[in-house]
Amino acid sequence: MITLNHIHKSFGDNHVLKGVSIEVPEGGVTALIGASGSGKSTLLRCVNLLEMPQSGDVRIDDTAVHFAPGRKISRDAILALRRKTGMVFQNFQLFPHLTALENVMEGPLTVLKWPREKVRARALELLDKVGMTAKADAWPSSLSGGQQQRVAIARALAPAPKVLLCDEPTSALDPQLATEVVEVLAQLARDGTTMLMATHDLRLAARIATNVVFLEGGDVVEAGPASAVFGKPVDDRTRRFISTLTAQTAPLPV
Numbered sequence: 001m002i003t004l005n006h007i008h009k010s011f012g013d014n015h016v017l018k019g020v021s022i023e024v025p026e027g028g029v030t031a032l033i034g035a036s037g038s039g040k041s042t043l044l045r046c047v048n049l050l051e052m053p054q055s056g057d058v059r060i061d062d063t064a065v066h067f068a069p070g071r072k073i074s075r076d077a078i079l080a081l082r083r084k085t086g087m088v089f090q091n092f093q094l095f096p097h098l099t100a101l102e103n104v105m106e107g108p109l110t111v112l113k114w115p116r117e118k119v120r121a122r123a124l125e126l127l128d129k130v131g132m133t134a135k136a137d138a139w140p141s142s143l144s145g146g147q148q149q150r151v152a153i154a155r156a157l158a159p160a161p162k163v164l165l166c167d168e169p170t171s172a173l174d175p176q177l178a179t180e181v182v183e184v185l186a187q188l189a190r191d192g193t194t195m196l197m198a199t200h201d202l203r204l205a206a207r208i209a210t211n212v213v214f215l216e217g218g219d220v221v222e223a224g225p226a227s228a229v230f231g232k233p234v235d236d237r238t239r240r241f242i243s244t245l246t247a248q249t250a251p252l253p254v
Contacts, residue, residue, distance in 0.1 A: 001026035007056035018218040031209035038215040040198040048085040060084040086156030090168040092148040094140040101136040126154035146177030166197035
């Protein structure tokens, strides 16, 4: 589904990603974990080209872009890749002047030019999926953080993307509201939605991820099935990271 080969990304003298290569299988949830500054959010944003790699290859399904120093990427190539993805941000980023329903409808209407009735029907279906039908006509300012994030998830799914990208989807929420969002993401995972998420919340990763990639200092330290990485990590750095955060974090309600 997603293949990243030898991705390099620097910000000035800061070499954030050092030739990272990963594969994200279809129908599963891959979690990028690591400490702050490990490169996980930057790597996630390279998938839909919110950050442009200096070199490497990004492939989603049958669409690929090759990056090299001095190589210019066309707008059409960027848009073709972005249309394969839906993005859930840390801080929701809902349009404040649109209702929950209108937020979900905006992308397919404005960008994809789908018929309004088709878009409305899909938006209502997605709001029901995330448990927000009763708030369809509510303004974002009247919603809790967890409710806003659930609307944001519905909005990201509205154009029927191949993969859902989640950048720290629970980090701006208190534990109770985070639990709402985790349950929505868990249900999407059970439904077979392909997801790639960057998260420091090991409870979230352990609950819904099928595969885990542990990054440190812009390198992949360890990657594999979630049961193996969490249950019997091979690298000492992975063991230290998981044990430290697990000791600090209470389990999520089931």
